[in-house]
Amino acid sequence: MLNTWYYSDAPRTVRPMLSVMRRQSGFAEIIGDIDQENATFEARRCLSCGNCFECDNCYGVCPDNAIRKLGPGNRFEFKYDYCKGCGLCPSECPCGAIMMIPEEI
Template sequence: AEQEGVKVHWLRTISEVSEEIEVEIMELDEWGKPRGTGKFEKLPADTVIMAVGQMADTGFLRNIPGLRFTDDVVQVDPATLMTDVPGIFAGGDAVPSERTVTIGVGHGKKAAKKIDVWLNRRQESPKIKHPIVGFDDLNLWYFGDHPRSIQSELSASERVHDFGEVVQGLTNDEAEFEARRCLSCGNCFECDGCYGACPEDAIIKLGKGHRYRFDYAKCTGCATCYDQCPVHAIEMIAEK
C-alpha cells in the first residue's frame, strides 16, 4: 500500500466526523494495547469508508432451543466444538475465538473429525503429542541449500489502476519445488536412510505410506539409524 502512495496514520481512532475527520492520537500501554492520549488532530477527506469490525450473523440459530449465546457467538465445548445441543457443532467467527482465517480453517478441520466421531458413535483415542523438533535437531546435509522461489509482483504504477492480483503466484513446477523444500521436522517421509544404514537388518520396511517397524530382537542400540535420520523422526530411549 505504501508503495502505491497510501499514507498510513498509525494509532489513530476516529472521534468525530463532520466536514473533517477528527481523530484521537493513541499510544500503546505496557500490555501493547492502544489507549487514548487526549490529543486530537483533523484529517481532510472526500470519502470515508467505515471498517470498524464484523459480527457473525447467528440470527438463524436463535430459534433452536438449548443453544447459548454471548453477544453474536454461540457457546461450544472447546474440546469438541459441539454446542449444548447434541449434534450441532460450530466454529470460526460463530464461536468465542480469534477471528482469523487460520483459526476458522483449523476449526473446520477439528469439527469435521469430532462430527465423524459423534456420528459413528465411537470413542476417540487420545493422540500422543510428540515433542517439537527444533532446527538444530535436523541433519541439514541431507536437504542441500535451495533458495525459495520468488513470486513476481505487479509494479506500483500498474496496480493502482485496477483490482488485479498484485502477487502473481507460482507456476505448478515452482509450487512443487517449494513443497519439496519442506524439512518435514520430526515427521518420517520414508527416505530409507535408516533402512539402508542399519548394520543388523533390524529395520523392516512396511511399504509406501506405512513407514517402518523395528525388530528389537536384532537391534543392538548402536544409534546408526538415529544419527543419520535427517528429520529427527527417531528417538533413542534408554532401557530400564
C-alpha cells in the same frame, strides 16, 4: 533434529510482484500466484520435518538388521530384540523422525 547436509540448497520461488505504479492505479493483487510448476518446485523443497519419507537411510545403516521395511507407504518396524541401541539410525535420519528413549530398567 534435522540433518540438513542431506538436502541440497534450493532457493525459494520468487513470486511476481506488481510495480509500485500499477499498485496505485488499480485493485489487482500485489503479490501474484505461483503457477503449477512453481508450486511443484516449492513442494520439493519440503524437509519433511519429523516425518519419515522412506529414504531408507536407517534401514541401510543399521548394523544389526533390526529395521524391517513394511512396504511403500507403511514405513518401518524396529525389532527391539535385535537393536543394540547404537544410535546410528537417529543420527543418520535426515528429518529427525526417529527418537531414542532410554529404557527404564
